[in-house]
Amino acid sequence: MTCEKIQEKYADYLTGDLDEAGRAEVQAHILGCQACREDLENLTVVWAKLGVLPEEQPGGAVRARFYALLEDEKRKAAAAAVPQARSRLADWLTFRRPAFAASFSVLLLLLGLGAGWFLSAGRPGRESYAALSREVQDMRQQVALSLLNDPSASERIQGVGYTAEVKDPSDTTLAALFKAVDADPNPNVRLAAVDALYLFRDRPGVRQNLVRSLSVQSYPLVQVALIDFLVEVREARAVEALKKLIEAGELTPDVKKRAEQGLRQIAL
Amino acid sequence: MNAERPRIPKAERMAPTDNELMEDVRDGRVEKLAVLFERYQTMLYNFFLRLTGNRAASEDLVQEVFIRILKYRSGYLSESRFNVWLFQIARNAHIDYLRKQKPALPLDEKHAETPGREPLPEAAYEADREAELVRRALDRLPVNKREILVLFRFQNLKLREIAELTGVQVGTVKAQVHRALKDLSRVYLELQRGDLS
Numbered sequence: 001m002t003c004e005k006i007q008e009k010y011a012d013y014l015t016g017d018l019d020e021a022g023r024a025e026v027q028a029h030i031l032g033c034q035a036c037r038e039d040l041e042n043l044t045v046v047w048a049k050l051g052v053l054p055e056e057q058p059g060g061a062v063r064a065r066f067y068a069l070l071e072d073e074k075r076k077a078a079a080a081a082v083p084q085a086r087s088r089l090a091d092w093l094t095f096r097r098p099a100f101a102a103s104f105s106v107l108l109l110l111l112g113l114g115a116g117w118f119l120s121a122g123r124p125g126r127e128s129y130a131a132l133s134r135e136v137q138d139m140r141q142q143v144a145l146s147l148l149n150d151p152s153a154s155e156r157i158q159g160v161g162y163t164a165e166v167k168d169p170s171d172t173t174l175a176a177l178f179k180a181v182d183a184d185p186n187p188n189v190r191l192a193a194v195d196a197l198y199l200f201r202d203r204p205g206v207r208q209n210l211v212r213s214l215s216v217q218s219y220p221l222v223q224v225a226l227i228d229f230l231v232e233v234r235e236a237r238a239v240e241a242l243k244k245l246i247e248a249g250e251l252t253p254d255v256k257k258r259a260e261q262g263l264r265q266i267a268l
Numbered sequence: 269m270n271a272e273r274p275r276i277p278k279a280e281r282m283a284p285t286d287n288e289l290m291e292d293v294r295d296g297r298v299e300k301l302a303v304l305f306e307r308y309q310t311m312l313y314n315f316f317l318r319l320t321g322n323r324a325a326s327e328d329l330v331q332e333v334f335i336r337i338l339k340y341r342s343g344y345l346s347e348s349r350f351n352v353w354l355f356q357i358a359r360n361a362h363i364d365y366l367r368k369q370k371p372a373l374p375l376d377e378k379h380a381e382t383p384g385r386e387p388l389p390e391a392a393y394e395a396d397r398e399a400e401l402v403r404r405a406l407d408r409l410p411v412n413k414r415e416i417l418v419l420f421r422f423q424n425l426k427l428r429e430i431a432e433l434t435g436v437q438v439g440t441v442k443a444q445v446h447r448a449l450k451d452l453s454r455v456y457l458e459l460q461r462g463d464l465s
């Protein structure tokens with residue numbers, strides 16, 4: 001076998017992808033060929049040296065810019081799609097929100113965190129599993145609460161995503177979500193928070209708070225999301241709030257239409 | 269109550285493949301791109317960082333890749349390998365970046381030594397001298413050789429994937445890897461000698 005043929009095998013040799021027969025050929029050749037032997041030694045050394053280069057993490061701005069780009073793209077798509085009544089649950093679930101795109105990755109992250117906790121905690125027996133689960137839940141909520149206070153909107157959206165993965169959120173967590181719906185400077189965070197609260201719609205206070213929220217909400221998209229929510233859960237108390245909203249005459253035409261339609265749907 | 273939560277079951281599902289996600293993005297569910305972003309941003313960032321040696325430019329290039337994915341998403345074919353498609357976009361973004369940097373520079377061979385590698389602080393340099401030497405050696409390779417090493421060694425692309433990406437035979441890629449490593453080894457040893465004297 002020629003030196004050239006042997007050298008073709010080096011790439012696979014270095015990655016460990018060369019089969020046994022191939023390795024045997026290389027070994028046999030370098031026994032008798034000093035040039036190739038030295039060549040391969042050098043390559044092996046430099047291959048290993050490349051392994052010392054650390055992987056760097058990109059700055060947080062990369063993520064913020066990406067999510068801004070994605071929001072932009074989704075707004076364009078939503079504008080093209082003409083928002084219509086969304087009475088079907090399936091529609092509702094695939095709604096325009098960013099939170100659940102983000103929350104999938106958050107979920108992966110959490111699974112990782114959870115697994116890490118699991119390992120670092122040794123081998124908890126069956127009896128401590130509940131405690132462990134509780135611990136993970138608490139951790140999620142802590143992370144969520146701290147992210148919800150982050151200056152970056154994409155971080156806050158991630159924070160909302162975390163809360164959506166909590167099985168039984170504390171009152172503090174729910175309060176943070178209500179606050180986000182009412183007062184977050186970014187409408188996408190508000191939308192994400194409405195979405196997350198849908199998961200906790202059976203918790204006391206959630207529906208009332210969102211009915212109240214309807215009267216203070218200023219973003220049309222969020223108004224629509226709130227109406228969708230309240231229609232979806234057939235919230236009777238929303239009837240009064242919707243009527244007032246329509247009478248006040250400050251709604252955009254689209255939202256007004258949705259509110260009137262919502263009124264009819266809740267009554268059904 | 270938990271049982272009827274519509275979004276929870278995804279926790280129990282298998283994670284979707286890159287290809288499935290990209291098909292979703294192509295078909296209008298652009299929010300799925302967030303999952304691909306989370307999977308690939310670090311890998312892309314390091315790809316660009318090793319090619320350009322410039323952190324700010326690498327961050328810009330990561331963003332550029334996702335802009336292009338959105339722009340060209342309708343052309344994504346289901347039978348594509350997502351990572352090959354992604355790196356095709358990444359390579360093109362890098363080529364365009366190089367053009368903007370030095371309009372007259374030919375992309376292949378000879379010149380292409382990277383400008384603007386940010387110097388490490390003194391302490392980090394001492395602590396990580398070997399890594400720095402490797403980095404400098406990589407920087408001195410012509411960009412096409414550097415790229416092939418970065419793809420093969422750091423991005424873990426298979427030889428056949430690199431062949432697909434660069435439009436050459438697998439045998440050619442093997443030879444290119446060999447030559448690039450040989451050059452890197454030579455440059456590294458030169459630098460090391462220079463360093464020691």
Ligand SMILES: [Zn+2]
Pocket residue numbers: 002003006029033035036037
């Ligand atoms: Zn030989």
